[in-house]
Amino acid sequence: MTTNKRATIKHVAKAAGVSTQTVSRVINDRPDVSPETRVRILQIIEDLNYQPSALARSLIQQRSFTLGVVTSGLKEYIGPSRTLNGITSKAAELNYALLLEELPHFDTENIKPLLQSLLSRHVDGIVWAVPEVGDNRRWVDEILMDVPVPVVFLTMQPRARVTTVSVDNFSGGVLATQHLLAQGRRNVGHISGDLDWWEARQRKQAWQETMAKAGTKPQDRQFSEGNWSCACGEAAFNQLLQSYPEMDAVFVANDQMALSVLQIAHQKGIKIPGDLAVIGFDNITESPFFWPALTTINQDQHELGARAIQELASQIETLQRNEKIEPLNILLATELIVRESSANQ
């Protein structure tokens, strides 16, 4: 915590009795430096604890090797955190640094200052790791015109002209519903997440369509809207028990709410999976340890972040070669994890 001034390329050059250019060649591993000079300079660099300034480099090379990351919901949810983990590990692998911004709310309106903070620091690209909620993508077409770097959006309805990477919530919902039907259940209810969320709508729609295909188009009373939280999961389940008493299986849109369902069921003496099969969504760390262990749909949020960075980096490279970048919509597969809560009757 001393306040050593950092050594600059000039200090090194002076100490070595060469020009800064020669030092520059050494730190950039250029071939045209005599072996002796190189060794001498490397030694001095070591002695002086010299580190090239990435800032100065960014300025002249018009490239910062820094990406902007915009996230939201770190306080309440583990999802953004897992995605961030995928982002940091892939970025480290590809040698990019990350500038992090967090939106105070999923639907924060005022994103211009945030974008400008990133752009003023010359990020090479931006990952928008905020789920699509309500109308929070309204600005995309308008503002993106003014953004001079590639942007990759996570967890958003695929659309033309924009690169998106999302988990395939629809096919995940199909997997969940089909599994319950395959277990011989016929009266399958659904507790959704907040339907303002694109993900919640996808999962619900998958349930509806899969049920319809099985010849049992669901009625309104077979469904209840939650908001992802345990509290709302309780309320939604209680409502469903009233409105859909013959229910023998329920697809719950996330594991948190599924936990509430299990707890309430115990309290009311409803046997799981005997009376009611339960499947969640997410595969959080705790779900194997629920009682009974929760059947769920695994979504790889780490991979989501990693893929986003990979795409972004590849677009940056493309641009660097003066080629045109092609928008891309990527969907990641989900996986059914069968545990006890959905076992056969």
Added chain:
Amino acid sequence: MTTNKRATIKHVAKAAGVSTQTVSRVINDRPDVSPETRVRILQIIEDLNYQPSALARSLIQQRSFTLGVVTSGLKEYIGPSRTLNGITSKAAELNYALLLEELPHFDTENIKPLLQSLLSRHVDGIVWAVPEVGDNRRWVDEILMDVPVPVVFLTMQPRARVTTVSVDNFSGGVLATQHLLAQGRRNVGHISGDLDWWEARQRKQAWQETMAKAGTKPQDRQFSEGNWSCACGEAAFNQLLQSYPEMDAVFVANDQMALSVLQIAHQKGIKIPGDLAVIGFDNITESPFFWPALTTINQDQHELGARAIQELASQIETLQRNEKIEPLNILLATELIVRESSANQ
């Protein structure tokens, strides 16, 4: 996603027919510009969508308004994520940008490249938001000498010459143990976290000392080591049931493991809180919805991050005024949250 080149101060100056200095004065809100000139330039800035380059500024001002944040465990734990949330919100408030790095493991050895990545981008300070685990603070005294900016460490044993901000795990553990005793329980067991962690050791020690003070110095058989995970919580609890059959209360070092305890208890027909009072630690979002609702110790991880940024910013200001910075060890209070799992017999 177009590739508009960014406008520079030169473009603005040329368009306004003034020198770049005058533009500089306007964007820095200096008084010595005629009102008309100012208005004209502001208009042009607007038209050109001009944004000053923070990079160029950082270079000349020797100050980047950027902080480095080092975290770890984003994939498995919600704690780092909550802390990060406190960091992002306080940083936004104080107008700092954040460069994020994540250690692959809590005890990653090779931290030099990571520090250099941050320093090469001229961060004004660093928050080390990684818990103290095993020997992962070994480098502090040695390496910190070479770091030319202030560093604040989170969740670490207070020590001289270093600024630390931590939750007071010891007093939290005292609160937990005292509460169980106050409920009339006498046989209080403890399931710890991974004792490689400083936090786990603090909580355990608090339990030991509080019990001793109450005249019931705990024996080895009243304790079992977990590793924070549900899986290990199960194992530890099962062991405790064997080794300490008269146990009528248990202080579990985190809420995840406490969940496992509740589940196992149900399976074995142990009544909670009748036969066994349970208290957790952390106050995760789900714990009010456990069955029964979990009594726990709340730790404010958001505040932890926010305080760290506040201290760091204040140290940076101090340095800016050429004053000396004083290392500081801050402990944040915890809070007892009483719910059903520890109710009176």
Added chain:
DNA sequence: CTGAAAGCGCTAACAC
């Protein structure tokens, strides 16, 4: 009130 010159730390382009 405004401008010219110098320079933050580095590299591209050219010379020798």
Added chain:
DNA sequence: GTGTTAGCGCTTTCAG
């Protein structure tokens, strides 16, 4: 192989 010149985009200093 190595040095010189210019300049990335901005601010500081000084002159007027």
